[in-house]
Amino acid sequence: MTTRAALEAHAVTKIFPGVKALDGVTLEVRAGEVHALVGENGAGKSTLVKVLGGAHAPDEGRVTLDGVPLPHGDPVAARRAGIGIIYQEFTLVPELTVAENIFLGREARGPFKRGPFLRGADMVRDARAILEKLGADLDPRTYVKRLSVGAQQQVEIARALASDARVLVFDEPSATLTDQELTRLFETIRELRSRGIAIVYISHRLEEVFDLADRVTVLRDGKHVVTTEIDGVTRTQLIHWMVGRELEDEYAFRPREHGETVLQVESLSDGARIRDVSFTLQRGEVLGFAGLVGSGRTESALSLFGRLPRTSGTAALCGEPIDFTHPAQALKRGLGYLTEDRKKHxxxxxxxxxxxxxxxxxxxxxxxxxxxxxxxxxxxxxxxxxxxxxxxxxxxxxxxxxxxxxxxxxxxxxxxRDLDVLILDEPTRGVDIGAKSEIYQLIYDLADRGMGIVMISSDLPELLGTCDRIAVFAQGRTVGVVDRDGATQEKIMELAVSEDVA
Amino acid sequence: MNAFKHALVILARYGIFVALAIEFVLFSFLSPHFFDLGNQVNVLHQNAPILVLAVGMTFVILTAGIDLSVGSVVALTAVVTAQIAVGDWAPVGVRIVGALIGGGIVGAICGCLNGLVITKVRIPPFVATLAMMLIAKGAVLVYTNARTISGLPDEFGAIGQSSLPHALFHIVTTLALFAIAWVILRFTPFGKHVYAVGNNPEAAHLCGIRVSMVLIGVYLLCGSLAGVGGLMLSTQLNSGDPKLGELDELEAIAAVVVGGTSLMGGRGSVWGTLAGGLLIAYLKNYLTLEGLPFFWQKIVVGVALILAAFLDRFRTEE
Structure with missing residues (x-):
């Protein structure tokens, strides 16, 4: 294994209106290593990936490959230079074949050098060679829409290799894979590593990081926290690095009397993204929903609100059973929902x-x-x-x-209108600090008036600062409810990244 | 250049009304016959059916939809109306009232079916109304065997006469429909929900608005108004002609778009549609008065459409 740095990001800063997404972040990835990139939601991982791939131009700093600076904000140049990004959302065209996807934008053309026709047979032959090297048992002539998610990911990887990628970045590749597909992906990644390719691996699942990575870099709030060999690092240590900031009292929490139960949910499920959600909410209480993106928090809220269907489970509002099929019914009965995507919804x-x-x-x-x-x-x-x-x-x-x-x-x-229960989905996302405190005060006022409040947030300190209790979601299930006293970020993260909760 | 762009922005904001006024004054000077009372009455009377279709189309386009079936619904209504009015199965008064009611019901049924197919079967408006266009047109041709139904009572044709004072029937009805549509859009919960659904359907749903009901209402309204348009045309010609209404849906869409209503939904007004419809109507009328052949008129109107869309771009960029 070489120790030469292949890909380097030097003091990269990226500012979006109102947010410093990356603040002088440095990342150095060596040829022939798997380098894990971890951090909470919003720590800046995705932004860093987009800077590496040329989708975002950094405001300060630069990205170099083998010491050669890459032009800013130019995805085509990044790909030509040998950086391949496997995004969580695939970029394949379902209506084209595997071979056509692998060579999309760089098709072999004929009859002369830049003739108007595709040289289909050549593309199939070359695609087959690449897929074989990857150990992928796929026919290049299959349409991508007929492939499983895992197979589609192999096509994505093949596409990156077809343009001679020397650096591969995997952005949360495991989120949509089955266990077998995941094992298969790990084999592929280890094989690529042994061929001297530098690999950046982003994942929420810490088990995967310990399993696969040689080194790890932790980001928090857009800043670089640490880069270290994975050997000798404990799980607790890693979680502490990810979440370990001091709480300031911007929350100004006020204790309240709680009344009778206003919302009771038992084993809610939609057979897909919600698998087993149970919780109770009292009048005057602020209940937090913690969990990673995709853990089923928003889906549960939408299901209660009548926006998404449910297949099993029961819910009762003020003691009366509810099963709304339209938001109008929910609002009429006194259940309100504030969307997480203010602009779109x-x-x-x-x-x-x-x-x-x-x-x-x-x-x-x-x-x-x-x-x-x-x-x-x-x-x-x-x-x-x-x-x-x-x-x-x-x-x-x-x-x-x-x-x-x-x-x-x-x-x-x-x-x-008069509401008994109000569900707030990421109520302070994209809101500046001043307005944040005002929204917290508003939430307390509503709770004082006897409303039950559910607050979904990916900002753990915010949940710890404002909620009476916090329900933790993982993979569509409520895996635990933590009381305000004694709740720590570490405790919640432990629950949120827990796997195979039967 | 900057001053020019600024002028374009101003023109775009009040665009259509300014343009209509300029056009009106210009044509009055250019042509000795344009400003005649007779000519003015004639333009309004002749274009009344299209304008009525455009009222319904405004509602549909405000929800980011489209209704391609109105032209065929016009034909269907005209034929059904004529069939009821013709013969001597009842006193003439009964036949005429029956014809008017029957025509309106046919339009409403077609529109309601459009709305149901779009919301319950979840087929995009373009496809659903394209299908209705074919089905309604086919039904007309099957029923009439492509022959015009004639021999309608004179009293029926009197409703559609183009000379004063009879012409006021259609002109006043049309203007009244615009006024009613304006009141609905501006002052009723339904009207405001139309804008909300067109602007952001998901947000509207989460607000507790019954988006399906709004859409069904909108297509029902559009179909009913197409029925009224069909009634108007059949009285104007005093017959039931299966070729009536052909391509009228496109003229109605043109009036709405020239009038500044966004095809993306959520933005526009019926007064804009009235101005847009009149702008096109006056342009055609002037070209006729100047003796430009009918075929050439289409080309001029096409160019005018592009110009209007170009001006609208400045308003969206504003």
Missing amino acids: GIFGDLSVAENITVSNLFDYRTGPFVSSRRQLAAADAACKTFDVRTSGVDKKIAKLSGGNQQKALLARLLC
């Missing part, structure tokens, strides 16, 4: 702030069959005052407001 960008706030209960502002503009505007004005939505006028387009103010407007929309 929350706001009506072309409509005014007033229209956005009143849209879900227009029938309440009628005189006869008509909506009274006067009452609509008055209600919106009042809501803006109550929820401190800062706008130069409720007739302005909501798209012109800041993220925090849009979020408060959406809360105002939900709270136009």
Whole structure:
């Protein structure tokens, strides 16, 4: 095994509006090693991968391959130089064959050097050679849409190798694979390593990291924490590196009296992404949902809200069984849900702030069959005052407001009616610090009034700072509920990355 | 160049109304006959059916949908109406009232079916209404064997006469429908839900809006108005012609788009549609008055469409 650095990122900084996604991060990957990249959601792993692959141009710093700097923000140049990225979402074209996908954009053409026709037979022959080297038993003439997820991943890898990749980056490759496919992937990766290819492996599953990696780099909040040999590192140590920041009291938690149970969920399942979810929620309580992306938190919320179907399990709201098939029913019975994707599923960008706030209960502002503009505007004005939505006028387009103010407007929309339970999905995502504290205060006020609050968040310190209890999700199941006293990030992460919870 | 772009942005914002006003004044000066009362009445009367179709189409396009079937529904309505009005199975008054009601019901049924297929069978509006276009047209041809139904009572044709005061039937009805549509879109929960669904269907669903019901309502409305358009045309011609309404769906879409309603949904108004429809109608009328052959008119209207879409780009970029 050589110790020469193949791929290096030097002090890379990437700033998005309002967020420093990467802050002087350095990564050095050697030829013939598997280098694991770990960190919490939002630590900057995906951004770093995109910088390496040329999908993002860094604001500062540079990426070099064998000492040669790569041009910034040029995916084609990165690929030509020999960096292959296997994204979590595959980039294959399902309607083309394996061979056509492997050579997409670099097709063999004829009859002369750059003639107009494909040299299909040549492509099939070359594809077969690459697949054989990879140990993949695939016919290059099969259509990609007929392949399993694992086989599609092999095609992705073959495509990277076809352009002579010397560095392969795997962005959470295990998330969608079965156990057998995973074993197969590990064999492939070890084989590639022995051929001197440098491999970056990103995963939430720490077991895989210990199993596969030679060295590991930990990122936290966009900063480089440590790079070390994997031998001698304990799991607890690694988790501490991933989450170990000090809590500041931006949360200003206030203890409350809790009332009777307002929402009780037993063994909720949709047969796919929700497998066994149970929890109870009391009046005046803030219950956190912790877990990794894809652990079923949002799906559970949407299922309760009537947006996604469920196949088994029971739920009771204020003691009455519920099984909503449309969000309108949930809202009517007093269960509200605030979406995690404000732009895509929350706001009506072309409509005014007033229209956005009143849209879900227009029938309440009628005189006869008509909506009274006067009452609509008055209600919106009042809501803006109550929820401190800062706008130069409720007739302005909501798209012109800041993220925090849009979020408060959406809360105002939900709270136009009386709710018993409010589920907030990532309520502070993309919101600046000041507005964050205001949203926390708002949540406490609602809880004080006897509402039961569920807060889904990928920000562990936020959950620890604001919640009375935290339910931890892993692979579609609630694997534990942790009380506020005695809850630590380590404890929650242990649960969240736990595997094979039967 | 910057001043030019600024002017384009202003023009785009009030675009269609400014353009209509300029066109109107310009044609009044250019042609000695354009401003005549008779000509004005004639333009409005002749274009009333298309404008009525465009009202319904505005609702559909506001939800980011499309209804290609309205032209065929016009034909179907016209034929059904004529069939009820013709003969002497009842007193003439009963036959005419029956014809008008029957025509309206046919349009409503077609529209309702469109809405059901789109929301319950989950077929994209383009395909669903394309199918309805073929089915309705086929039904017309099967029933009439491609022959026009004639011999309708004179009283029926009187509703559609193009001379004053009879012409007011269609002109006033059309303007009233625009006003009603405006009130619905601006002042009722349904109208506001139409904009919300067009702007962001998933957000609308999560808000508790019954998106399917809104869509069914919109297509029902569009089909019913196509029925009204068919009634108007059959009274204007005092016959049931199976070729009626051919390509009218495209003219209605053109009026809506020229009027500034976004094909992406959620943005636009019926007054824009009225202005867009009139803009095209006046352009054709002027070209006719100047003696430009009918075939050439199509080319000019096509160029005008591109120009309107070009102006609309400045509004979206704003």
